[in-house]
Amino acid sequence: MVALHLRPQGEGVVAQRAQDDVLHGVARGAPFAPLHDGQLRGGAGEGAPEAPRGVEALLALQEAPGDEVGLDRFKPLRVHGRASGGRVHEPSRGARLQGGGRLSWGVLQSGEPWPEDALASRLDAAYYALTRTTSRHFGRSRDGWFLTGVAGLDAPTMNRAVVEGADPLDVQRVSEEATAFFAERDCSWSVVLSTFRDTQRWHGELVSRGFTCASTLDVLVREPGPLEEPPADAGVRLAEPSEVPAFTDVLMEVFRMPRRFYPALLDMTEAWRRAGAKLYVVERDGEIVATTLLAVLDGVAGIYNVGTVRSARRQGLARAMLARALEDARDAEVVTLQVAPEGFVEGFYLDLGFAPRYTWRFYTPRQRGLFGR
Numbered sequence: 001m002v003a004l005h006l007r008p009q010g011e012g013v014v015a016q017r018a019q020d021d022v023l024h025g026v027a028r029g030a031p032f033a034p035l036h037d038g039q040l041r042g043g044a045g046e047g048a049p050e051a052p053r054g055v056e057a058l059l060a061l062q063e064a065p066g067d068e069v070g071l072d073r074f075k076p077l078r079v080h081g082r083a084s085g086g087r088v089h090e091p092s093r094g095a096r097l098q099g100g101g102r103l104s105w106g107v108l109q110s111g112e113p114w115p116e117d118a119l120a121s122r123l124d125a126a127y128y129a130l131t132r133t134t135s136r137h138f139g140r141s142r143d144g145w146f147l148t149g150v151a152g153l154d155a156p157t158m159n160r161a162v163v164e165g166a167d168p169l170d171v172q173r174v175s176e177e178a179t180a181f182f183a184e185r186d187c188s189w190s191v192v193l194s195t196f197r198d199t200q201r202w203h204g205e206l207v208s209r210g211f212t213c214a215s216t217l218d219v220l221v222r223e224p225g226p227l228e229e230p231p232a233d234a235g236v237r238l239a240e241p242s243e244v245p246a247f248t249d250v251l252m253e254v255f256r257m258p259r260r261f262y263p264a265l266l267d268m269t270e271a272w273r274r275a276g277a278k279l280y281v282v283e284r285d286g287e288i289v290a291t292t293l294l295a296v297l298d299g300v301a302g303i304y305n306v307g308t309v310r311s312a313r314r315q316g317l318a319r320a321m322l323a324r325a326l327e328d329a330r331d332a333e334v335v336t337l338q339v340a341p342e343g344f345v346e347g348f349y350l351d352l353g354f355a356p357r358y359t360w361r362f363y364t365p366r367q368r369g370l371f372g373r
Helices: 117-133 168-183 202-207 241-253 259-274 317-328 345-351
Strands: 004-010 012-017 023-027 030-034 037-044 055-061 069-071 078-082 095-100 103-110 137-142 145-150 160-163 190-194 210-220 279-284 287-297 300-308 334-341 355-364
Touching: 069 117, 103 241, 117 145, 117 210, 117 287, 117 300, 117 355, 137 168, 145 168, 145 287, 160 168, 168 190, 190 202, 210 279, 210 345, 241 259, 241 287, 241 300, 259 287, 279 317, 279 345, 287 317, 300 317, 334 345
Parallel strands: 004 069, 160 190, 300 334
Antiparallel strands: 004 012, 012 037, 023 030, 023 055, 030 037, 055 103, 069 095, 078 103, 137 145, 145 160, 190 355, 210 334, 210 355, 279 287, 287 300
């Protein structure tokens, strides 16, 4: 048995090995820095993932086949993980991860209750209520989870098995029902975990069953109110009902969607407009070159479909449209949007006063592209 002892030190955690094997991880959000004496300390380090909120230490372990890893706890912890070729379990006394093969990772999580995030729950509820406004929506509700999708949008980020309070032991039932449900509609799908909920055990169960976290979206929030520095006038205006097809064409181009998505995306955009959403556009030479959509539900102002065609970028159009949307959302309680964490786009929104609240993680049952087939 290889012993791993954890003890608190300052703002982090010290993990000390009985022997100097490979161990990487993070402690309270700061990466462990490997030391030659077999210890890992929370602090500066490169290449380690960031620990989710509520997680004391996220550990990646490499052991000889058949080894056990014993974890001495300095406070009540929940322990779970995955081992190729073997089972991982958490006995009621003495947390231990045991793998018949190579133990690939483990999570030590504080035994304290997972904090309730009422705002995040409202943001999720507002988004899913909006998706149900289109006649193409289909779904099914279960205790602690639900299925939702839009016919004609064959994308795992649209067709989801959404985990709320379901027990991780239900993962097999969720997987089987979702597989059959979405197969009837011939569309790709994903299991979605929101990081404001305690879903680390769900992560382990999904990965052990061959699911892959194929993509993520950060959910950002901002208090209502104007930008500190108003942008130059870019000619932002509300789209006419007759311009919904042109609005949709811009989305197709900007987000590089397959052409088969067009009818469903057009129907969804029109449904959101009829439900009260505001569609903003900017024209150049008689052509719509930039779009943004604002939908307010139950005090939550959601900003979607922010896009500018390549030829009109770097002219401040997105900033101008965001300024107009924020002005129209001044009576909302909170403003939110979703953005992929890669690249410079998230930084653009952070500069406008948005801040990350939580993350959606999309787990697909097999390797597929962003748009399915």
